[in-house]
Amino acid sequence: xxxxxxxxxxxxxxxxxxxxxxxxxxxxxxxxxxxxxxxxxxxxxxxxxxxxxxxxxxxxxxxxxxxxxxxxxxxxxxxxxxxxxxxxxxxxxxxxxxxxxxxxxxxxxxxxxxxxxxxxxxxxxxxxxxxxxxxxxxxxxxxxx
Numbered sequence: 413x414x415x416x417x418x419x420x421x422x423x424x425x426x427x428x429x430x431x432x433x434x435x436x437x438x439x440x441x442x443x444x445x446x447x448x449x450x451x452x453x454x455x456x457x458x459x460x461x462x463x464x465x466x467x468x469x470x471x472x473x474x475x476x477x478x479x480x481x482x483x484x485x486x487x488x489x490x491x492x493x494x495x496x497x498x499x500x501x502x503x504x505x506x507x508x509x510x511x512x513x514x515x516x517x518x519x520x521x522x523x524x525x526x527x528x529x530x531x532x533x534x535x536x537x538x539x540x541x542x543x544x545x546x547x548x549x550x551x552x553x554x555x556x557x
Contacts, residue, residue, distance in 0.1 A: 429495040434471040437496075441473030444536065451478055461485060461531040467519050467550075468492075468538055472500025472512070479504065479512035488530075490517040520546055522553065 445451055451474070452458055462485060466475045469489030479487045489512070491497055497514045504512040517523055519538065535550075542550065 429493060434496060434499055437470045438473045441470070441536075442477075445474065445477065451481060458482065458485070458532075463530045464488070464532045464534065465490070465523075465525070465530040467523075467533065467535040468541075469496075469500065469514065471496045472503060472514055474534060474536070475500065475512050475514070476503055476507065476509060479509040480507065483511055485511060487512050488525075489514045490519065490523060492516065492518045519550070 464478060464485060464487045466472075466478075466487065466489040469475050469491050470493070472489050475487045475489035478485065489497075489500060491500075491514070494516050497516050500512075500514040504510075504514070515524075519535075520542070538550075
């Protein structure tokens with residue numbers, strides 16, 4: 413029997429707050445990174461990047477991997493799930509990754525960062541929640557002014 417759609421607009425099919433789902437997302441993230449050929453498969457050199465944003469970071473797998481691999485790069489992850497952000501923060505603290513930050517933010521709304529804050533914006537699996545009308549806004553916000 414289908415349930416009523418959630419009132420907050422979230423259409424996530426599974427319980428996004430469960431430990432099982434967070435573990436699945438962490439594993440999925442590692443597999444995708446490996447399958448793509450690494451954290452930055454399209455770039456050999458990221459030395460010009462100092463600030464990176466990951467939109468819909470979930471439990472923070474990609475952010476944590478980038479922060480560990482590139483300790484001089486500041487990496488910020490945002491996600492709508494407070495539980496996932498708290499988990500990601502705990503992982504960063506446990507791993508001593510002071511260059512990884514996580515914030516609760518809704519990717520469907522303007523993000524609370526000044527213009528031109530990031531050298532690179534990473535986003536995976538947005539198609540699961542981003543409506544067609546949201547893509548132009550996101551792309552415009554991601555380009556330097």
